[in-house]
Amino acid sequence: MARSITHFLPLILFAILAVIAAIALVMTLSGERKISELPSALIGKPVPVTELPSLTDAQAFVKIDGTGNAPYMVNFFASWCAPCRAEAPALAILAKEIDIIGIAYKDKPEDSRKFLADFGNPYARIGIDNAGNAGLDWGVYGVPETYIISADGIVLKRHAGPIDGDNLRKIFLPFIASLKAQ
Amino acid sequence: MLSPEIGHFCLILALVTSVAQIILPTLGVLRADTRLTTTAEGLQIISSIAIFISFASLLYAFIVSDFSVQLVASHSHSLKPMIYKITGSWGNHEGSLLLWIVILGLFGLLFVIREARARLKTLTLIVMGGITLAFLAFSLFTSNPFTRLSPAPLDGRGLNPVLQDIGLALHPPMLYLGYVGLSMAFAIAIAGLIIGQVDKNWARITRFWVVLAWSALTAGIALGSWWAYYELGWGGWWFWDPVENASLMPWLAATALLHSVIVVERREQMVSWTILMAITAFSLSLVGTFIVRSGLLTSVHSFASDPARGIFILFILLGAVGLPLFLYGLRAGKIGRASDYHLLSRETGLILNNYILVVSTFIVLIGTLYPLGLELFTGAKITVGAPYFDAAFNPVMGIGILFMAIGPLLVWRRGLIASARPALYLSAGGALAGIILLLVLSGISVTGIAGIALTLWLGLSIIGDMVFRLRPWQAGMGDRLRLPATQWGMWLAHFGMVIFLTGALASSLFERENIVRVQKGATIPLGTETLVFDGVEARTGPNYVTETALLRLFDKDGQLIDGLYPEKRFYPAERQTTTEAAIRTRLSGDHYAVLGDGDSDTGYTLRLYHKPLVSWIWFGAVMMACGGLIALYRRPNKAVNPLVEAR
Numbered sequence: 001m002a003r004s005i006t007h008f009l010p011l012i013l014f015a016i017l018a019v020i021a022a023i024a025l026v027m028t029l030s031g032e033r034k035i036s037e038l039p040s041a042l043i044g045k046p047v048p049v050t051e052l053p054s055l056t057d058a059q060a061f062v063k064i065d066g067t068g069n070a071p072y073m074v075n076f077f078a079s080w081c082a083p084c085r086a087e088a089p090a091l092a093i094l095a096k097e098i099d100i101i102g103i104a105y106k107d108k109p110e111d112s113r114k115f116l117a118d119f120g121n122p123y124a125r126i127g128i129d130n131a132g133n134a135g136l137d138w139g140v141y142g143v144p145e146t147y148i149i150s151a152d153g154i155v156l157k158r159h160a161g162p163i164d165g166d167n168l169r170k171i172f173l174p175f176i177a178s179l180k181a182q
Numbered sequence: 183m184l185s186p187e188i189g190h191f192c193l194i195l196a197l198v199t200s201v202a203q204i205i206l207p208t209l210g211v212l213r214a215d216t217r218l219t220t221t222a223e224g225l226q227i228i229s230s231i232a233i234f235i236s237f238a239s240l241l242y243a244f245i246v247s248d249f250s251v252q253l254v255a256s257h258s259h260s261l262k263p264m265i266y267k268i269t270g271s272w273g274n275h276e277g278s279l280l281l282w283i284v285i286l287g288l289f290g291l292l293f294v295i296r297e298a299r300a301r302l303k304t305l306t307l308i309v310m311g312g313i314t315l316a317f318l319a320f321s322l323f324t325s326n327p328f329t330r331l332s333p334a335p336l337d338g339r340g341l342n343p344v345l346q347d348i349g350l351a352l353h354p355p356m357l358y359l360g361y362v363g364l365s366m367a368f369a370i371a372i373a374g375l376i377i378g379q380v381d382k383n384w385a386r387i388t389r390f391w392v393v394l395a396w397s398a399l400t401a402g403i404a405l406g407s408w409w410a411y412y413e414l415g416w417g418g419w420w421f422w423d424p425v426e427n428a429s430l431m432p433w434l435a436a437t438a439l440l441h442s443v444i445v446v447e448r449r450e451q452m453v454s455w456t457i458l459m460a461i462t463a464f465s466l467s468l469v470g471t472f473i474v475r476s477g478l479l480t481s482v483h484s485f486a487s488d489p490a491r492g493i494f495i496l497f498i499l500l501g502a503v504g505l506p507l508f509l510y511g512l513r514a515g516k517i518g519r520a521s522d523y524h525l526l527s528r529e530t531g532l533i534l535n536n537y538i539l540v541v542s543t544f545i546v547l548i549g550t551l552y553p554l555g556l557e558l559f560t561g562a563k564i565t566v567g568a569p570y571f572d573a574a575f576n577p578v579m580g581i582g583i584l585f586m587a588i589g590p591l592l593v594w595r596r597g598l599i600a601s602a603r604p605a606l607y608l609s610a611g612g613a614l615a616g617i618i619l620l621l622v623l624s625g626i627s628v629t630g631i632a633g634i635a636l637t638l639w640l641g642l643s644i645i646g647d648m649v650f651r652l653r654p655w656q657a658g659m660g661d662r663l664r665l666p667a668t669q670w671g672m673w674l675a676h677f678g679m680v681i682f683l684t685g686a687l688a689s690s691l692f693e694r695e696n697i698v699r700v701q702k703g704a705t706i707p708l709g710t711e712t713l714v715f716d717g718v719e720a721r722t723g724p725n726y727v728t729e730t731a732l733l734r735l736f737d738k739d740g741q742l743i744d745g746l747y748p749e750k751r752f753y754p755a756e757r758q759t760t761t762e763a764a765i766r767t768r769l770s771g772d773h774y775a776v777l778g779d780g781d782s783d784t785g786y787t788l789r790l791y792h793k794p795l796v797s798w799i800w801f802g803a804v805m806m807a808c809g810g811l812i813a814l815y816r817r818p819n820k821a822v823n824p825l826v827e828a829r
Contacts, residue, residue, distance in 0.1 A: 008511035
């Protein structure tokens, strides 16, 4: 009897995996598992200090740390990512309110430049993260992904996926307004 | 003439045929009616041909640039070179799914032609019908490649120079040959499980398809890795991305299956385990096919995937994995026989091989799925990268290589082959000498030394085995050369592993890199060699203009070796720039130069690398694949197939 149960072990293992996958899918479909609302281990913590070669100035580096004097946003993007195109208008509006530092994630510099020429450049500075190491430090889940950082370098908010008109009006603009009011 | 509607119609025809291919032969088996069981072959032939016509009509739409087909409009362009119009037909979700089905039809047809008529064949074809049905339904109901577009656009949107690459175009068909080949092994395994007769003959039939699939999978993965190396310009060749892991897992499981099926063929041991491996390998290749399409695992490649397809995929997986595993649970205890071998035997060696490969498959599986599980239970989202895999996967593989040297020196049932002792003394001595030399002479890390020692250990054991078995110093070697093809194939494939390890170790341990910003005339050191930068000139290609850096490479004595000409290409029509690395490939290593930004006033950025033996990585993989193909060769066998039914 014990012998026959061991033969069902693979099925049990598969069933557990299948149930997990099913829950994940159902939650995604019902809208309960929102890929954009991401609790990040970084929230309330200092930014991971990041230094990357600049996309626009071959000799300069873009440094992200807690030494700024105003809140800013960090946005991971790539030319190969279609949703990044979709959020270009929202970023253009946000750029008027707050400094945005762009990080070109796993992208070739010339492709990034072409992308910015086509869809507009909302960024104050842009770092090149060709190998995706900065993405690992930040725990980036996919592109586009956006972080809001306080003036003293604390991560306040994380948003995965494109910023659409809805997020822009309901989340981003009010949040930035309240930051400025402080 | 070959309109998309014909393609669409043929897909539906194949779907209906597959339903019949499940029902009619099943009825035949239940009623013991040979008129019904033999329909399986004819139906498989009809469905294969219908699938081929369907794919031909998709190819035709791409060739003539029929932009009224949505897929062509999104993924092609009238100005694309013809070869990339053709390969573009499978460079997208819908088309690649159809290619998968085409290869399934091809293997089904081959199976009908190759195997003798028997109960095992009928049942295998019923299972094949089920797999074909699932994929056709998925294609027709969620990913129809023949959807029309009205009004048709004047031109397509798919003219991206980066994607016009022959390595990228050939990678999916190779990989799919491997994935789908494993579906044959799976179908035969299920058939064997139902009949309850898993014996030498079953293993002989299964091994052919497993080895074929494994060779294609090896070549497919190597091709993808090679493309990433020369096209992406990051200088790396493996990134532990979920998509890469998805192809590595079926490879590891197929490698385990490849070895365990030999035990069944020779000794009828490990029978139920082999069935389990066949189910696992195919399940993982389904995961490999679907992981980026389901919306389940959000890799960087798949942000915009469709969760509705995910539900369909989940049902396919439930049917294709859950049912067989249930059947396995019911029947596995009733097949196979008690073990009758000594601890020191070929059987034990191959069981160890299987355990190590299964453990390493699990390590990759956990690294790939852990982010999903963690997210569901805690809400945290993380990415698992190279540090985890280096720490968890590499040591297990190291242990695997340790045993890989000993396994082939063992004989079935009990003991070592005659040439084992001298071969093992040779390889142990070589590995020890290597360790001592490296400890004294170099500053290589302990893991690096361990890797080199293991490579020496494995390589010398294979050479020792060959030399002491063939004994070229004694007369009559001609007779000793008449070994079975499987022995030569095994030696070649195992030595391919040595070559692969040599390339992987040398290119990471001894790489030299120099990133500089220089003016014309500068001399740049790179290890013992130097490069002289002679400035940048503009050149004109067929549909692009370039900035080409002129570099001359000198050896340590100041002798000119070669010129390197990395480029930046600008395509005016597409307003797009691409970087072409200059790679000077030699057996001894690659010189790799990339032209960065700059102008003649401020100088140019140059990234220069020397990667010793890096091409051995892919050369080794090709040797492994060829070893598999050689092992398939069988001297013409006049013996009557015992499973042939009397007609």
